[in-house]
Amino acid sequence: MTVWPDQLAPTEAEFDTVDMTINIGPQHPATHGVFRMVLTVDGELVVDCEPYIGYLHRGLEKLTETADYRQAMGWWDRTDYLAGMCCEFAYCDTVERLAGFEVPDRAQYIRVIMAELSRINSHFMFLGAFGADVGSFGTSFIYGWRERERIYDLFEEVAGDRMFPTYIKVGGVTMDLPENFESRCRWLIASIKQGIEDLDGLLTGNEIFVERCRGLSPMSTEEAIGLGITGPVLRATGIPWDLRKAEPYGIYSQLNFDIPTGRNGDVFDRYFVRLSEMYQSVRIIEQCLAEMPKSGLVLNPDLPKTLRITDAEVYVRHEGTKGEYGVFGMAKGGTNAYRMKLRSPSFCNLSALRRMVVGSYVADAVIILGSLDIVLGEVDK
């Protein structure tokens, strides 16, 4: 029994307080997959954060070395599984640049349409899940899922599969578009625009949402670059760095679109950059639909049956949905790649988590993690 000689009750400084460790994940609704972060909290305040990854590691890079260039494709759209087409695009671009193949014009447009639809798909998932992180009981989630279902329906009509279509292929795309694609796609775009507006009204139009996100974990451009952050999180700090403009690949140099940027790099800006990006993706798709050659080849006919690439080395970087999706490819003869390295944006962005989370509240830690928009297939490869 402690005796307090001077006063009746101890002051706060005299209490023996202990920091508490709480384990968020791998089975926790806020981690968006199998990610685990161990928070050391002083009451509600986070004093330390230790992320653990690797629960979804599948050995993608090593697996790719064991299979033919075209067989390995199926594993790559499982990296960023919310935007499979973007990953296929980057992988195929790498192999094409290794081997030096041209892609037919029509296939170029189809690829961009599919990649941008995937981007919208991924951002819808972000908006929905982020709304749920902030606490809006799944309404935003379902709003996002409604549009995602429609995008997946279109993917199914085009490629035969919804989430992992394996539609983009080395040298083009697997098959031509169905006949009614253009009208279906225009209908889908109208639906997407309505969906973005619905979510905009539900989240941006909500006082509590804005109050929760504004000014939370602000970040300067220098700091973001120093931490290797790319994508919407970097653009939220105010720098218009988008590889579709900075290092155009495919036919992006012919397309007209803007790069939305934020001002403070806080959670609200990250959210808002993604929201605005979706309108830009819609713009890109509409231009592609208008300018696309109405017929023509969609697959390079010069491709050999067995793809052998002699000594070559290339680093291709695409603007994935989360940031710089870079693929380093190395060929040393034979039918398989000698090395295929993925620089995944989610993994690099996640490295900033500790810097962002420490000093915030537990409730905010969940939102900050959500605002990074990681996808665990890409983090763990």
Place this chain on the structure above:
Amino acid sequence: MSEVLNPFGSEIFGIWNWLDAIIRVVIMVTVMTVVVMYLIYGERKIVARFQQRLGPTRTGPAGLLQSFADALKLVGKEDLRPKRADRWVFEFAPFATFVPVFITLSILPFAQDWGVRNLPLGLFFMISALGLEIVGVMMAGLGSGNKFALLGAVRAAAQMISYEIPLVLSLLAVVMIAGTLDLNQMALQQDRYPYVILQPLAFLIFFTAMLSELHRAPFDIPVAESEIVGGYFVEYSGIRWSMFMLSEYAAMWGFSIFGAVVFLGGWQFPMGEDWGWGWQLALTMGKSLAFIFVMLWVRATVPRLRIDQLMSFCWKVLLPMSLVQILANGFILVYGGPYWLLTLTSSLGAAVLVAIIMRQAFRRSSTKTLVGAYRTQLQVPAP
């Protein structure tokens, strides 16, 4: 004197009086349980419609038996207790939340002279009994041996203690006008207009504090699903978990009837005394369900506040507003001012409160125009 103290029976200690009370309590608890089951069903259906889903459809016609199926499942589940839990605290926590909530139902007037008992200090009893709920919540949080539960319980304690003050002060403003704490008397006084007309500010504060006391969105911080996965009852399963749910929804309904009686005229307004008990019962049910519908509406659309924002809203906005309201009421009533003056001051206060809440909304126009700018750049015909 005994008439005043106990208007439903002539004697307090007679055997028939006790038998009468027991029968009323049994009826009350049965009705309550069934109503709560349909509240859960209603919540699932209504929130589903907000989210473009259907909600339960399979169990019974239109899913009407879903809650019974759930209850059966819950009874059949294993009653788990974590190894690190404090046995007695853990096992008695559900009762400690369940009992205070059901006690409050014994004083609610469902219609004229319909209720278990009518207490002259009914309003006071209601608030003090509901305040006891926090004991069960703390027991659950501390006894579970789980850090999420502990965080949830501490959050709940801080929140409930804070919001009890504006809640009581807003009711006090009405009590000043009514001059009684007897809920039946309060309902009787509202035959011409309900008190919400005289005290809109008090009504707003009451409703906000009520959401907080019930841990409903946007104040569901102690049970935050996406942060602390259910809060204080995270370790409970089976029948004990269902007792938490039962008391949560019972408190929701009880609070709604209470608010309907104090602010919306309860069974009295309009035409309650003239059209008989059927109409009175319909009024009570209609008003309380309207309260609950608004709660569900808020839950389906509004994100969660953070704990410091919640506290600053309580202490910096709600508490001063309710104190000013009481001050204004006191001046007007002491100097015998007309009742429209009450309406005027309170409406002004309500306007200020709404303005304080909306002040960010006006500042937000810049971001809206940013989206608008992108929208005009698209230059595409409407679908």
